[in-house]
């Protein structure tokens with residue numbers, strides 16, 4: 001059905017499950033594991049996929065479907081499935097489509113658990129990955145083998161905030177029928193829609209900006225119908241499904257995604273501008289500023305720069321740890337995409353298991369601090385960062 005509206009804000013608010021006979025305005029929570037059949041013939045037809053309808057919440061539920069429908073409209077994709085976590089989405093998007101002997105080319109800077117999939121879990125199943133530089137399309141081309149089935153990337157990358165040229169990477173893949181799978185967690189569909197550049201699959205950790213308030217875990221795989229059909233078969237029969245409760249929470253959160261992202265970006269740009277010439281900072285990166293080395297790519301594929309800022313402290317590793325200890329109220333926690341501002345020191349935490357060379361290759365300097373700018377007042381966020389910088 002063609003919706004009578006087209007803008008992101010309206011879609012994210014007005015896409016909702018069909019009203020029940022109770023005439024509720026806000027969509028209720030369908031906390032039920034199964035659904036009752038009208039008669040034996042209807043049950044048969046449902047199981048035969050001859051008619052649409054709910055059977056069992058592992059693979060169909062009104063709340064989960066509402067979230068999927070909404071995300072498909074926002075990401076400009078044909079179909080989707082929802083999973084219990086972002087990692088379940090990342091894993092299912094690959095496990096459903098790849099088999100032993102297949103090869104993946106992936107950007108070197110990926111989420112920590114995705115890195116474990118590529119380096120430990122998939123190799124044991126005969127699926128091997130070659131890492132390449134996100135920002136270097138030539139390296140992607142060189143890494144392609146006859147058995148390469150998938151390109152996998154995150155842009156902007158975590159925590160180095162490097163960008164991948166979606167158009168160039170998708171064009172290269174299209175010629176060779178390689179599936180392009182993009183983790184769009186950092187940008188969200190409000191800032192970037194990889195499908196418009198030719199991505200076949202888009203994966204999300206809904207735990208981050210989509211919920212945006214640090215409450216629930218969730219994930220989504222969105223993309224071309226024929227690929228999602230295979231992913232749906234896989235998740236239906238292996239069970240990493242999203243709970244209806246989490247789908248209800250995340251779908252409600254999407255109603256405010258546009259206003260939240262606008263404010264996240266406004267705060268991040270403000271913090272970047274105020275810190276860019278700070279004497280204790282070597283280098284600061286924000287994709288939304290002309291000072292970013294790949295700003296031209298950001299302008300082509302992102303609406304704004306996002307909520308994430310990364311800066312390298314002059315004193316290195318010890319300064320990084322000290323900075324976190326000196327913060328008065330900004331959270332020190334292993335998350336991002338929250339209404340609360342969060343600071344992390346990747347070298348001593350999330351990326352401490354990498355060797356120094358591996359960290360360098362993905363742009364993690366010993367004194368690198370990653371800030372996920374929240375929705376508090378920008379002057380308050382700046383003040384806490386400045387007082388901590390003063391004390392290191």
Ligand SMILES: *Cc1c(COP(=O)(O)O)cnc(C)c1O
Nearest residue numbers: 085086087111185205207217218
């Ligand atoms: C957090 C995150 C994930 C994993 O999501 P979970 O919901 O924690 O499983 C995947 N990719 C990126 C970029 C993330 O930030």
